[in-house]
Amino acid sequence: MILSQNLLSELLGIGLSSGADFAEVFAENTLESQMTLTGGSVESIADRRLSGMGFRLLKGTKSVYASTSDLSRSGLINCAKSAAQALGSLGEAGHVVLHERVFPDIHGIRIVPSTVDAADKAALLHRAYDSAKAYSKEIVQAQARILDIDRNILIANSEGLLTQDRQIRTRLSVNAVASNGSENQSGSCAPGARMGMELYELKTPEMAGEEAARQAVTMLHAGYAPAGNMAVAIENGFGGVIFHEACGHSLEATSVATGRSQFCGKLGQQIASPIVTAIDDGTEPNSWGSNNIDDEGHPTQKLVLIENGILKNYLIDRLGSRRMGMPATGCGRRQNYHYEPTSRMSNTYIAAGKDDREEIIGSMDYGLYAAAMGGGSVNPVTGEFNFAVREAYMIRDGKIAEPVRGATLIGKGSEILPKIDRISSNLDSAQGMCGSKSGSIPTNVGQPLIRVSSITVGGR
Numbered sequence: 001m002i003l004s005q006n007l008l009s010e011l012l013g014i015g016l017s018s019g020a021d022f023a024e025v026f027a028e029n030t031l032e033s034q035m036t037l038t039g040g041s042v043e044s045i046a047d048r049r050l051s052g053m054g055f056r057l058l059k060g061t062k063s064v065y066a067s068t069s070d071l072s073r074s075g076l077i078n079c080a081k082s083a084a085q086a087l088g089s090l091g092e093a094g095h096v097v098l099h100e101r102v103f104p105d106i107h108g109i110r111i112v113p114s115t116v117d118a119a120d121k122a123a124l125l126h127r128a129y130d131s132a133k134a135y136s137k138e139i140v141q142a143q144a145r146i147l148d149i150d151r152n153i154l155i156a157n158s159e160g161l162l163t164q165d166r167q168i169r170t171r172l173s174v175n176a177v178a179s180n181g182s183e184n185q186s187g188s189c190a191p192g193a194r195m196g197m198e199l200y201e202l203k204t205p206e207m208a209g210e211e212a213a214r215q216a217v218t219m220l221h222a223g224y225a226p227a228g229n230m231a232v233a234i235e236n237g238f239g240g241v242i243f244h245e246a247c248g249h250s251l252e253a254t255s256v257a258t259g260r261s262q263f264c265g266k267l268g269q270q271i272a273s274p275i276v277t278a279i280d281d282g283t284e285p286n287s288w289g290s291n292n293i294d295d296e297g298h299p300t301q302k303l304v305l306i307e308n309g310i311l312k313n314y315l316i317d318r319l320g321s322r323r324m325g326m327p328a329t330g331c332g333r334r335q336n337y338h339y340e341p342t343s344r345m346s347n348t349y350i351a352a353g354k355d356d357r358e359e360i361i362g363s364m365d366y367g368l369y370a371a372a373m374g375g376g377s378v379n380p381v382t383g384e385f386n387f388a389v390r391e392a393y394m395i396r397d398g399k400i401a402e403p404v405r406g407a408t409l410i411g412k413g414s415e416i417l418p419k420i421d422r423i424s425s426n427l428d429s430a431q432g433m434c435g436s437k438s439g440s441i442p443t444n445v446g447q448p449l450i451r452v453s454s455i456t457v458g459g460r
Helices: 005-016 071-089 118-135 205-221 237-251 320-322 358-364 414-421
Strands: 022-038 040-058 062-069 139-157 161-179 184-189 228-235 279-283 302-307 347-350 366-378 384-396 399-405 407-414 419-424 426-436 439-447 450-458
Touching: 005 022, 005 040, 005 139, 005 302, 022 118, 040 071, 040 450, 062 071, 062 118, 062 161, 062 302, 118 139, 118 439, 139 205, 161 205, 184 205, 205 384, 205 399, 237 347, 237 366, 237 384, 237 407, 237 414, 237 426, 237 439, 320 450, 358 399, 366 407, 384 419, 414 419, 414 450
Parallel strands: 228 366, 347 439
Antiparallel strands: 022 040, 022 139, 040 062, 139 161, 161 184, 228 450, 279 302, 279 347, 366 384, 384 399, 384 407, 407 450, 419 450, 426 439
16 A cells, blocks of 8 residues: 555544545556657667655635655645645644445456566567558658556545555557658557557557558648538547547536536537437546546546437536536546546547448548548637648548648537537547646547538648
8 A cells, every 4th residue: 555544544634624524635656667769779768656645625616735745754744734724724633534445447457567578668669660661661760659657546535435546558659750852741650558568469569650651651642631611521530539629628527617618508408410429438448548446536437428419417526526516427537646636538439320431431522531630729618629630531422532631620519519410330449648637648539430511621
């Protein structure tokens, strides 16, 4: 156990002595290892250990948070007292009785990354690099990086909860650059999962290297995308970033509880096409965004956000629960102990539909096929978004035609959801890092191929 049960009880008692009605300890011991290979040679190896405690007090809807990396008894008590004094004057500290609760571990790990030699990890990177370089003579540069995280957390609170969890994640990232001598284009592929090194038996380094190179070469030979309002088919996997960013953040209590969401007050209302069902599922075994418990000690859930176009649920953390008068949904997450938790997504996706993928493409006389999405920006208050399309093609006469680059999708989440008029059955997900008030956390985005009847495409 990271901290002793007696010390945890003492810290919580100090917090409650300030008049708080809830106190929480979040302790963490995380090992993060990263190896990078550039140009065929290992460029860097870095190991980082993060250990510390976050201490939170709530009084109604008022929150105070403090953190420390000093895990000595005096350092922890000073941190708790600092938080308590920020809330009110200290009284006599009570004693909180804790009861340890063990949650089932649904994310089996077969090969713990820390047990694998650096030479074996380097060999994986070489396989990815060699695969990218072998794809085409136009690939002039490639880089591969392997990341593994072993996160151990402990949560104790004044309701008597004491629980722990170990969270192991692994990810490979490959970037490739293609050049014709006068210009460059890049491609990337970054599979990850809440599992150990066995990930690379399912998603081989060769697959990642080839995919990154294919994207780069394809975009090198692409013309520029036309601008205008048109039908767009958005492919599965990373296509799900549209829902995640343009709609998902607006369903988090972070925005909803403070009245800063396009979907405030719309529970039970039709906000999307009747064929749209959207889900956030933190319980998917071994998925990148999954956990056994959230960072507040609640078990994670499979939560239907939108069902047949009707808004059914919000993503709610403990503080959001108090503000909204609704139960928490197991989505309180944080990057590490430096951050106070807040409502966040985990594995968020549009559910599979009944349409055939090829039939959807064949139904479009003219439009854009967004094969892979890139980065972008969104305003959760208005839902207005602007996303780059990393890999795109024109659709002409029901067929995917020439590749184009420079395309962006521009719109508003609440206006795009009703325009989803076809959904295929080829559901797939992709891995990413999501930034918000509580830092950067691993999330999955996903969907089948969908068709949006009309959306503004920025191009040339």
